[in-house]
Amino acid sequence: MDLDSENDGNLKLQLKDLSLQFSWPIEKVKEVLGESNNVDCSKPISPGSLSSKLQALVEELNIPEAKIGLASGVEAFLWLYTCIQGFKPATVIFASELPIGSGLGSSAAYCVALSGALLALSSSVKVDVSQQGWQGFEDDELTLLNNWAFEGEKIIHGRPSGIDNTVSTYGNMIKFKSGNLTRITSSLPLRMLITNTKVGRNTKALVAGVSERAKRHHDVMTSVFSAVDSISNELSEIIQSPAPNDLAVTEFEEKVGELMEMNQGLLQCMGVSHASIETVLRTTLKYKLTSKLTGAGGGGCVLTLLPTLLSANVVDKVIAELESCGFQCLIAGIGGKGVQVCFNISS
Ligand SMILES: Nc1ncnc2c1ncn2[C@@H]1O[C@H](COP(=O)(O)OP(=O)(O)O)[C@@H](O)[C@H]1O
Ligand SMILES: C[C@@](O)(CCOP(=O)(O)O)CC(=O)O
Ligand SMILES: [Mg+2]
Incomplete structure (x- = not known):
């Protein structure tokens, strides 16, 4: 995933795996979702009464009927983006190696990757933007990231348990019951x-x-x-x-x-x-x-x-x-x- 700010006042989402690109004038997004402008990115929340406005922003895109399952994923993107980054124009490019909609948790990986990248470019986490190579997050940052990803999963799934985004966030194996997680490791591969x-x-x-x-x-x-x-x-x-x-x-x-x-x-x-x-x-x-x-x-x-x-x-x-x-x-x-x-x- 790649974020940049060089652009023409639009918020763009490029879904590479599906060869699709969506674009909204950022002022329009602000006008429609204005209330969420005050959202604090350190406190993950659901769209609540803004759900129908998010849906309207996505309906306007006229996503082809064959790919309509994507609409909720685009809504999740808009929600995570505006809550974490506010109303800045940007281009977000998303690519994944997971098959989509096949039971391997691609929706959670999508929400975790988006939350991770968006938070990494916010003031809420302490990653070093000048560092080369891959870097992890601190424990409290992972909790925040996982909670935002869960909000995205809720938009995509309705009532997810949270297990998929938790595994995507923490990796390895997780014992998960009613939101309580225990990280476990297998004694054998x-x-x-x-x-x-x-x-x-x-x-x-x-x-x-x-x-x-x-x-x-x-x-x-x-x-x-x-x-x-x-x-x-x-x-x-x-x-x-x-x-x-x-x-x-x-x-x-x-x-x-x-x-x-x-x-x-x-x-x-x-x-x-x-x-x-x-x-x-x-x-x-x-x-x-x-x-x-x-x-x-x-x-x-x-x-x-x-x-x-x-x-x-x-x-x-x-x-x-x-x-x-x-x-x-x-x-x-x-x-x-x-x-x-x-x-x-x-x-
Ligand atoms: N690579 C991707 N590009 C765009 N959207 C994606 C991608 N991967 C997952 N998604 C989102 O996740 C949804 C699939 O989630 P879901 O039905 O839960 O299946 P699974 O999580 O088992 O792959 C897609 O419809 C889309 O909204
Ligand atoms: C079936 C479930 O456990 C995971 C769903 O995963 P997937 O989206 O089918 O990859 C549902 C959930 O826990 O929310
Ligand atoms: Mg899923």
């Missing part, structure tokens, strides 16, 4: 195959569907959510237990796989699986591998645990079979860095 079914889905609609089902079947869904909670607690204990010796690695991975299998069953109960996800589950099971959907489900990506001792030959075979179904595969390690900022990237 975990390797996953990510299969993108390429079936489009909408996080907001899927999450709303789970809430509706919970209203219709309150007691059943309460039990389902409680079982998911127990799975998360057990997983967190297992992955933090002392590093197993070589013999126990298989046992460790079998436990993780079994928890993934049970979690997938419960997600199916919630109504967020999909025929394409079931195809991935059946295909990987032929190779005795366990998979579960990720993100909000409904299509998107599926995770498959790749045990340490699994031969490269089997990995190649399972990937070939999944790709023959039209899916796209990539191998990922679990855990990575959180948000960082760099002032000298050339785009």
Whole structure:
């Protein structure tokens, strides 16, 4: 992402991955959202009564119907930009390596990257603009950044839990319950195959569907959510237990796989699986591998645990079979860095 101030009185947003560019005269944005001028960037807030005004600014852009899912992301940008930077003309260029709308948290990465870059150019954080290379944020700055990113996610998702933006902000693994986060590290590296079914889905609609089902079947869904909670607690204990010796690695991975299998069953109960996800589950099971959907489900990506001792030959075979179904595969390690900022990237 790149910010500059050389321009003609406009606020411009360039979405490189989608080859789209939007532009608003900054005076017009100020006129419409004027009240938020007084917003203090050290106190993240939601648009509240300004929501409809934000929507109007985005509706005027006439985003093509096929890309209308982007509208809420553009609203999130306008909100974060005006609250953190005020009403200065600028050009903001956004690019990402994540597939969009596939359950890998691209919306959270978008909100975290925007909040990070916007805050880095504000007086609220102490990063050094003259320093070369990537730099991190202090703990209280990360809290602020994460809270702003959560505001962006709310505009995109409706009622997100906050887990995606929290993981994007802090990196590695997070145990997250009702907004309380515990950073955890695994005693063993975990390797996953990510299969993108390429079936489009909408996080907001899927999450709303789970809430509706919970209203219709309150007691059943309460039990389902409680079982998911127990799975998360057990997983967190297992992955933090002392590093197993070589013999126990298989046992460790079998436990993780079994928890993934049970979690997938419960997600199916919630109504967020999909025929394409079931195809991935059946295909990987032929190779005795366990998979579960990720993100909000409904299509998107599926995770498959790749045990340490699994031969490269089997990995190649399972990937070939999944790709023959039209899916796209990539191998990922679990855990990575959180948000960082760099002032000298050339785009
Ligand atoms: N590279 C990007 N460029 C523009 N908008 C993006 C990008 N990545 C994510 N977004 C925003 O996030 C939305 C997708 O979020 P969501 O439906 O939650 O799927 P996921 O988070 O699983 O990828 C997009 O519609 C868009 O608003
Ligand atoms: C399903 C959920 O846990 C994450 C949604 O992630 P994604 O947007 O599908 O990548 C919803 C949430 O926690 O808000
Ligand atoms: Mg998302």
